[in-house]
Amino acid sequence: MRVGSLLAKRAALAVLTLWLLSVMVFVGGQLLPGDVARAILGPRAVANLDHQLGLDRPLLIQYWDWISRFVIGDMSRSYAYHAPVAPFVWRALGASVKLGALAFGLIVPLGIAGGVWAALHAGRAVDRILSIGGLVAASIPEFVTGIVLILVFGIWLRLLPVAADWPPGAGALRQVQYLLLPSLSLALVLFGYLARMARAGTIEVLKADFTRTAVLKGLAPRRVLWHHVLRNALLPTITVIATQMGYLLGGLVVVETLFRYPGIGTLIYAAARDKDFPMLEAGVLTVGVIYTLTALAADLLYSALNPRIALGAAE
Amino acid sequence: MSRHWQLLLRSGAFVSGMLIILFWAACALFGRLFAPFDPFAADVLSTLTPPSAAHWFGTDQLGRDVLSRVIVGSRDVLEVAPLATALGLVLGVLLGLTTGYFRGLIDEAVSRVIDAVLALPLVIIALLALSALGASSATVIVVVGFIFTPLIARTVRAAVLAERALDYVAAAQLRNEPTLRILLGEILPNIMPPILVEATVRLGYAIFAVASLSFLGFGIQPPSPDWGLAVSESYGLINGGIWWPALFNTLAISSLIVAVNLAAEGIQATADA
Numbered sequence: 282m283r284v285g286s287l288l289a290k291r292a293a294l295a296v297l298t299l300w301l302l303s304v305m306v307f308v309g310g311q312l313l314p315g316d317v318a319r320a321i322l323g324p325r326a327v328a329n330l331d332h333q334l335g336l337d338r339p340l341l342i343q344y345w346d347w348i349s350r351f352v353i354g355d356m357s358r359s360y361a362y363h364a365p366v367a368p369f370v371w372r373a374l375g376a377s378v379k380l381g382a383l384a385f386g387l388i389v390p391l392g393i394a395g396g397v398w399a400a401l402h403a404g405r406a407v408d409r410i411l412s413i414g415g416l417v418a419a420s421i422p423e424f425v426t427g428i429v430l431i432l433v434f435g436i437w438l439r440l441l442p443v444a445a446d447w448p449p450g451a452g453a454l455r456q457v458q459y460l461l462l463p464s465l466s467l468a469l470v471l472f473g474y475l476a477r478m479a480r481a482g483t484i485e486v487l488k489a490d491f492t493r494t495a496v497l498k499g500l501a502p503r504r505v506l507w508h509h510v511l512r513n514a515l516l517p518t519i520t521v522i523a524t525q526m527g528y529l530l531g532g533l534v535v536v537e538t539l540f541r542y543p544g545i546g547t548l549i550y551a552a553a554r555d556k557d558f559p560m561l562e563a564g565v566l567t568v569g570v571i572y573t574l575t576a577l578a579a580d581l582l583y584s585a586l587n588p589r590i591a592l593g594a595a596e
Numbered sequence: 597m598s599r600h601w602q603l604l605l606r607s608g609a610f611v612s613g614m615l616i617i618l619f620w621a622a623c624a625l626f627g628r629l630f631a632p633f634d635p636f637a638a639d640v641l642s643t644l645t646p647p648s649a650a651h652w653f654g655t656d657q658l659g660r661d662v663l664s665r666v667i668v669g670s671r672d673v674l675e676v677a678p679l680a681t682a683l684g685l686v687l688g689v690l691l692g693l694t695t696g697y698f699r700g701l702i703d704e705a706v707s708r709v710i711d712a713v714l715a716l717p718l719v720i721i722a723l724l725a726l727s728a729l730g731a732s733s734a735t736v737i738v739v740v741g742f743i744f745t746p747l748i749a750r751t752v753r754a755a756v757l758a759e760r761a762l763d764y765v766a767a768a769q770l771r772n773e774p775t776l777r778i779l780l781g782e783i784l785p786n787i788m789p790p791i792l793v794e795a796t797v798r799l800g801y802a803i804f805a806v807a808s809l810s811f812l813g814f815g816i817q818p819p820s821p822d823w824g825l826a827v828s829e830s831y832g833l834i835n836g837g838i839w840w841p842a843l844f845n846t847l848a849i850s851s852l853i854v855a856v857n858l859a860a861e862g863i864q865a866t867a868d869a
Contacts, residue, residue, distance in 0.1 A: 294711070301712035309724040417850075420857040422804050424811045424824075425846040428831055432839055443835055531717025535808050539831065549720060550812060553727035565724050569715045576715075 288581060295577045302569045303351070307344050310562040311336075347562075356563035361555045366563045369548060374567065377533055377544030380445075380467065383460050384529065385522070388468035389475065393518060396479025397511065403484060412480075415473030423532040427466035427539045434462060445542035463540040467532045471525050478521045486513045516586060523579025530568050603866040610862025616855035620670040620848075627668040633661035635668045635821050644838055654840035656830060662841050665821035666848050672733060672822045673810075673852070677802035680737045684744025685795055691745060692752025693779045697760055703753075710746035718743055718805050723814060731814040740805055744798055751794045755787040789867040796860035803856060807849050823849045
């Protein structure tokens with residue numbers, strides 16, 4: 282019962298957030314754009330075009346028209362392609378999910394392993410190297426990491442392709458090969474955060490009474506590590522993964538542009554460059570929806586896994 | 597305060613970070629004086645020459661000396677990022693003080709707006725705003741500053757919530773001090789440490805964001821020798837084996853951002869101590 286009402290409250294807040302987000306995107310995409318076209322076209326042509334695009338109607342009606350169609354998956358028409366936006370967004374999203382999944386698949390195990398390893402050797406050289414490496418990785422922008430990776434693995438060692446444009450019909454393994462460099466440059470930013478959280482969680486659990494009990498009652502160290510320490514140390518890591526989704530989604534714009542990969546980031550970038558506002562609004566709002574839903578899911582997962590936490594008391 | 601300084605100066609992270617920042621700041625201010633060539637002088641006869649004794653970092657597509665441009669390239673980002681951070685700080689501190697002190701409906705409403713802003717990665721909101729407003733250094737400052745405002749407000753609000761329950765605030769209220777004076781004269785000085793930490797962390801992220809936006813062509817505009825812009829102009833050449841303009845500029849960006857984060861780390865550690 283308690284869980285049900287918490288879920289309802291969190292879901293309601295997420296809906297409210299999304300509504301505010303849609304208003305922000307609407308203001309950014311429909312109200313702020315300058316009058317450059319107006320100045321070039323002259324008043325009469327502009328009035329005609331405005332009427333054609335429905336821009337001469339009251340703002341509230343325009344907003345309602347836009348958002349009610351967006352909710353059912355109709356994202357209006359692109360200015361640049363003179364075609365419905367939705368198919369572009371879905372295709373790009375599919376490509377980005379592939380890239381994002383590989384990035385997470387690479388960095389989550391690496392980050393956790395690094396953090397646990399550092400915790401087990403706390404204060405020694407390994408620990409310091411990992412924490413400094415994590416700090417450096419977390420602070421460097423994705424395009425910088427990407428260029429260094431391209432230079433080293435693509436140009437000098439000639440091990441991996443430098444652009445994520447595989448030949449048509451390439452198999453899954455071949456695609457992974459093309460996506461390796463982009464997903465690494467996307468995810469290295471997260472390595473530091475993940476490792477740091479996993480390290481802190483592990484150290485805390487290592488000090489806990491139940492760990493000492495497990496050790497003292499003669500359990501094998503390996504068993505203590507897997508059954509007692511890791512299970513408890515990884516809880517905070519789940520929240521980190523969810524909150525870092527934002528970084529990952531933001532990084533998509535830069536990384537996809539750098540590797541010429543046709544995902545949602547490239548779509549947003551191209552739409553911003555071409556001032557294709559319907560496309561831009563749809564892309565930005567889609568990213569916002571994904572992020573909000575991930576955060577909600579992580580919240581619920583965290584509370585489900587951790588009986589000690591009462592979600593309502595978080596404030 | 598002096599104890600804090602002593603702690604800071606003993607922090608290896610802070611000192612090494614500050615030294616690198618000061619180095620780039622000196623380059624931004626006086627770089628023109630000791631750069632080996634004029635960073636803006638094009639030389640069409642020697643474009644894209646690899647690193648050599650004359651041009652240590654090679655030349656770019658207009659024949660300009662890459663080393664000289666890297667030396668003066670910190671100038672714009674060291675202007676734009678701190679100004680954006682400062683704008684976000686001023687607005688965010690005011691917003692955080694008000695929402696944390698008064699609570700109630702305004703607080704609730706502002707918190708929801710903050711959640712909405714946080715639901716989008718910075719680069720993506722910035723792209724939306726910059727394509728609507730037009731890209732220039734001034735719009736980047738305003739856009740990044742505005743995006744930082746709710747993030748900083750959230751930290752400040754949390755600190756204010758802890759302070760307003762303390763006796764000295766109650767005493768000031770009983771003395772009938774004007775609210776503005778309680779906020780700025782009583783509470784603000786007491787929450788300076790978290791604000792300072794927030795400011796340095798934000799500055800690191802501002803440099804990250806400004807460099808990324810410049811790389812995408814929505815930040816600092818040509819003919820500035822800005823590093824992010826230089827990378828955006830030269831990364832397409834890497835496949836042709838021309839690595840020097842892209843590499844040296846990315847290394848410069850990395851050194852500055854890592855330095856700011858090291859300094860932030862040091863400040864954070866001493867603020868907690």
